[in-house]
Amino acid sequence: MTAYIVEDEVPAAQGLVRLLEQADPGLRVLGMADNVEDAVRGITALDPDLIFMDIHLGDDLCFRIFERTVVEAPVIFTTAFDQYAIQAFQANGIDYLLKPIALPAVQQALAKVQKMQRRFRIDPGILRELVDLKPPTYRERFMVASGGQIRSVAVDQVAYFQSEGRYVKLVSTDNHRYIVDGTMDRIHAELDPRRFFRINRQFVISFPAIRSMVSYSKSRVKLVLNPPTEDDTIVSVERSAEFKEWLDR
Incomplete structure (x- = not known):
């Protein structure tokens, strides 16, 4: 299986690579992008089997990627959104990893992807609704x-x-x-x-x-x-x- 990572925080991207190496030594990361433009080029050229994607990128929100290219590979979003947003991901058949990401969550997500028998497309409208949700709140x-x-x-x-x-x-x-x-x-x-x-x-x-x-x-x-x-x-x-x-x- 091959993967592509879209993440604008270098430590987060590097940490995810290490987790993937532990979860599935046979998985090969083809490349990484930290912005919409590079992600569109990379996904189109490399055609990965799986994509890990952060919602908020350095130059824009990730749904711009789906407006500019056809994404047929399963997408696992990495998100810090609250439980309401997570339910929205699940309702639309989109998997997620909640930040900070832990190894068991990566293993579970990969197992789910391996069971999938079809490739699919994601409606950018779903993502537009998600980005309007409030970010997580913490104890004050x-x-x-x-x-x-x-x-x-x-x-x-x-x-x-x-x-x-x-x-x-x-x-x-x-x-x-x-x-x-x-x-x-x-x-x-x-x-x-x-x-x-x-x-x-x-x-x-x-x-x-x-x-x-x-x-x-x-x-x-x-x-x-x-x-x-x-x-x-x-x-x-x-x-x-x-x-x-x-x-x-």
């Missing part, structure tokens, strides 16, 4: 208890979250520490991935909280955070590559 503040009082902590005042046993602790930029409701998984899912990153099971950090970084064993990265923490903050092996891409955005 956390309600915390402090000294018998309740206060609100804005996300831009959060340095990092730390899991301690059954509890999750919010550490603010001015070094106040609060217990917050919810699991680390749920809290992480509610945060803007451009600002926060989960480096391991114990920590979700904000970019401004990184004071310094040093290389560590097994290609890992050790962080020094501000405010400081007594526990080591080491990016796990499985998250190291994605962490470096996150830093480079």
Whole structure:
């Protein structure tokens, strides 16, 4: 199987290539484009079996591609849209990968494509409707208890979250520490991935909280955070590559 990637963020495109190599070593990526013009030329010339396509490109929205060339290969969209948009994709027989993309999602999407027996065309009108949908919304503040009082902590005042046993602790930029409701998984899912990153099971950090970084064993990265923490903050092996891409955005 051959594939073509349309993605205007280089780290995202490179990350997808690595995931595809893991999911299907026999899959061959024919090329990549980061804008409508190059995508039209590449898809027309290379005729891939499968296309991965971001919605928002550097020069325009991806539906312009379908207005300028016939796309018969199955298309898997990479999207950060909310659940309503995802339902619209599904209703029209279009598959998707929700950003940030994980390996199991890629494997599942490829398995679905391999079961398809026909090539199809996509109605650009469907995509026009999708791009009018609101982008994903993220948590803006956390309600915390402090000294018998309740206060609100804005996300831009959060340095990092730390899991301690059954509890999750919010550490603010001015070094106040609060217990917050919810699991680390749920809290992480509610945060803007451009600002926060989960480096391991114990920590979700904000970019401004990184004071310094040093290389560590097994290609890992050790962080020094501000405010400081007594526990080591080491990016796990499985998250190291994605962490470096996150830093480079």
